[in-house]
Amino acid sequence: MKRQIIDTISAYETIIIHRHVRPDPDAYGSSFGLKEILKKTYPEKKIYVVGDHEETLTFLTKPDILQDDQFEGALIIVTDTANTERIDDQRYTSGAFLIKIDHHPNDDAYGDLFWVNTQASSVSEMIYELYEEGKGIANWQMCDAAARLLFAGIVGDTGRFMFQSTSQKTFDTAGDLIKYNFDRTELFNGMYEVDRNLLHLQGHIYQHFIMDENGAAYIKLPVETLKDFGVTASETSLLVGSLGNVKGIKAWIMFIEEEDQIRVRLRSKGPVINELAKQYGGGGHALASGASVYSWNEVDEVIDKLIKICK
Structure with a gap:
C-alpha cells in the first residue's frame, strides 16, 4: 500500500x-x-x-x-x-x-x-x-x-x-x-503554554465537574461560561485531558456549547467510548473520541449512557 x-x-x-x-x-x-x-x-x-x-x-x-x-x-x-x-x-x-x-x-x-x-x-x-x-x-x-x-x-x-x-x-x-x-x-x-484566562477556566472545571461512584464524570460549559472566562470553544480543546488527573475517574466528557451545536469531547482510561460517539454522528479512538449534539436534553442522554458504560 x-x-x-x-x-x-x-x-x-x-x-x-x-x-x-x-x-x-x-x-x-x-x-x-x-x-x-x-x-x-x-x-x-x-x-x-x-x-x-x-x-x-x-x-x-x-x-x-x-x-x-x-x-x-x-x-x-x-x-x-x-x-x-x-x-x-x-x-x-x-x-x-x-x-x-x-x-x-x-x-x-x-x-x-x-x-x-x-x-x-x-x-x-x-x-x-x-x-x-x-x-x-x-x-x-x-x-x-x-x-x-x-x-x-x-x-x-x-x-x-x-x-x-x-x-x-x-x-x-x-x-x-x-x-x-x-x-x-x-x-x-x-x-502547552496557556493564557491565564484558560487556567481560570481549568480551575472552574476542577471545581464543578461531576463524577459518580463508578468513575463516570462530566462538565458542562455553556456559552455564558466561556464568555465569562474569555475563552473560545476551540481553546477548550487544550483542557479536555485535565480530568484525567482525577483519582478514581474512568471516563469523562466535556460538553462545550457553540453557536449551533454542543461539542462532545470524550476521554477514557479504560472503557471503550468511541461507539458512544458514533451514536451521535461522531467517532474516533477507543479512548478518545468526539461528537456533536444539539440540545441539553441530548447531553443528559449521553451522560446516562456513559454512566452505563462505566458500571
Missing part, C-alpha cells in the same frame, strides 16, 4: 493535502509534515495544505489559500480524517485521485486508495513510516521543518507519550526526528 501511495505521488504535478475540521496537532503535523517532505523531495511539484486555520496552532504553521481551478487534475491526500463529513474543505471531491491516510477505525473507507493503521499512535508517525519507505524507493528527503511538524503531531496524539497508543515504534520514530534541527523547548511552549 505504501509503495502504491509513493508511486501515485510521483505521478502528479499538483498535490493538495486535507485534514479534519477543528484540527489538532496531529492533523497539522501529518498534513504539513507530508507537505514539507514532498517539497524537499520534489521541488518542481506544486504542493499545498488547505483547510480553515486553527489560531491555537499558529505556532506550527498556516494553511494555503487556493482557488477552485487549482484542484482540477490534482492528487488529493487526506490525513487523520476518519470520514468524509469531517474533511476540512469539501473541494477534495474536485481532484483527479484521492488517497486516505489515517489511524482511526476505517468505518468510512473512502478514497481511490487508502492506508489505515489503527495501531499507529498518530498519522504523523505513519507519515514518517511512509517517508522511510519513500527514501528507499524514490529518494525521499526529510528536512528540519518536516521533522518538527511530525514530532509535534506525535507528541500531541500520544499525550506526551503517556497514552496507550504509544509503542516502541513511536519512541523510535521520535528519537529519529529529534536528530533534526528544531527547538523542542519552543515547540513545547507553543503546545
Whole structure:
C-alpha cells in the first residue's frame, strides 16, 4: 500500500493535502509534515495544505489559500480524517485521485486508495513510516521543518507519550526526528503554554465537574461560561485531558456549547467510548473520541449512557 501511495505521488504535478475540521496537532503535523517532505523531495511539484486555520496552532504553521481551478487534475491526500463529513474543505471531491491516510477505525473507507493503521499512535508517525519507505524507493528527503511538524503531531496524539497508543515504534520514530534541527523547548511552549484566562477556566472545571461512584464524570460549559472566562470553544480543546488527573475517574466528557451545536469531547482510561460517539454522528479512538449534539436534553442522554458504560 505504501509503495502504491509513493508511486501515485510521483505521478502528479499538483498535490493538495486535507485534514479534519477543528484540527489538532496531529492533523497539522501529518498534513504539513507530508507537505514539507514532498517539497524537499520534489521541488518542481506544486504542493499545498488547505483547510480553515486553527489560531491555537499558529505556532506550527498556516494553511494555503487556493482557488477552485487549482484542484482540477490534482492528487488529493487526506490525513487523520476518519470520514468524509469531517474533511476540512469539501473541494477534495474536485481532484483527479484521492488517497486516505489515517489511524482511526476505517468505518468510512473512502478514497481511490487508502492506508489505515489503527495501531499507529498518530498519522504523523505513519507519515514518517511512509517517508522511510519513500527514501528507499524514490529518494525521499526529510528536512528540519518536516521533522518538527511530525514530532509535534506525535507528541500531541500520544499525550506526551503517556497514552496507550504509544509503542516502541513511536519512541523510535521520535528519537529519529529529534536528530533534526528544531527547538523542542519552543515547540513545547507553543503546545502547552496557556493564557491565564484558560487556567481560570481549568480551575472552574476542577471545581464543578461531576463524577459518580463508578468513575463516570462530566462538565458542562455553556456559552455564558466561556464568555465569562474569555475563552473560545476551540481553546477548550487544550483542557479536555485535565480530568484525567482525577483519582478514581474512568471516563469523562466535556460538553462545550457553540453557536449551533454542543461539542462532545470524550476521554477514557479504560472503557471503550468511541461507539458512544458514533451514536451521535461522531467517532474516533477507543479512548478518545468526539461528537456533536444539539440540545441539553441530548447531553443528559449521553451522560446516562456513559454512566452505563462505566458500571
